[in-house]
Ligand SMILES: Nc1ncnc2c1ncn2[C@@H]1O[C@H](COP(=O)(O)OP(=O)(O)OP(=O)(O)O)[C@@H](O)[C@H]1O
């Protein structure tokens with residue numbers, strides 16, 4: 235396997251905010267890695283540092299063989315970047331913008347026109363190529379950004395929330411394009427808040443909170459590490475004061491991790507480790523029902539499901555938030 239991007243112990247502080255606190259991970263060719271984390275986790279700071287738009291206080295980022303701080307212009311030839319806010323100049327047409335971008339990455343004049351047409355075609359923008367970008371829909375602008383970032387056939391593609399603001403069809407189109415690029419060998423790092431996107435695309439996901447890396451693994455591994463089942467109990471359709479304390483008492487001898495509050499699922503939920511069984515041999519759902527009866531506690535709903543990437547994210551990031 236070829237390591238395309240390597241991040242070692244990245245630190246970055248802005249005044250009082252520690253935006254990156256010792257982040258390390260690597261991406262191989264043909265791998266998609268998603269960056270997941272709440273607002274302010276440090277995703278964009280990391281992406282800007284990789285893209286040479288910002289510098290680390292300490293640590294090292296290498297793309298291929300180039301350290302981005304020591305050889306920024308060589309590093310820039312290795313990656314394509316589309317930021318969180320589109321940098322498109324709206325007065326230009328799509329075609330003009332692509333030609334301008336081609337000039338920035340120093341492509342041969344003879345190659346430019348053919349390549350621009352090919353990319354506009356691939357990203358379904360050929361019909362709109364000679365219209366001003368200000369007339370494009372949000373999805374078209376995102377596709378143009380992506381087309382421009384691929385102009386120099388980079389081995390690494392870095393995308394900051396590429397699907398934000400896109401409708402479901404456009405997001406699925408984007409995912410298809412990214413999976414195609416992955417199959418062609420491109421390594422992709424993308425920040426997202428969309429768990430479906432992360433489930434569909436990620437070979438591995440990075441979980442970040444308050445500048446810390448709190449997980450880096452395949453989505454299924456992150457789910458397995460959290461537990462085999464999530465069991466949730468509600469005492470009423472709408473939470474009442476004191477319910478969580480009663481439920482904490484009900485769950486007191488159940489092994490596993492208490493999940494952060496998620497009223498959509500249950501008033502109180504725990505992630506249970508694989509293989510653990512209650513003493514009476516029942517399953518945990520049955521055990522909790524019997525225990526509730528013995529305590530004269532009336533259960534409104536009891537649900538069991540497999541952990542999702544969103545559960546792994548919530549558990550990992552809330553742990554960091556509570557600790558710091
Ligand atoms: N230029 C800056 N000056 C001061 N503070 C900054 C700057 N850039 C980022 N920060 C701070 O660093 C922290 C990380 O910000 P960052 O933009 O990397 O988060 P993010 O994970 O991308 O969040 P979001 O999901 O909202 O895009 C935040 O607390 C932010 O306020």
Ligand SMILES: [Mg+2]
Pocket residue numbers: 277278279318394425
């Ligand atoms: Mg951001």
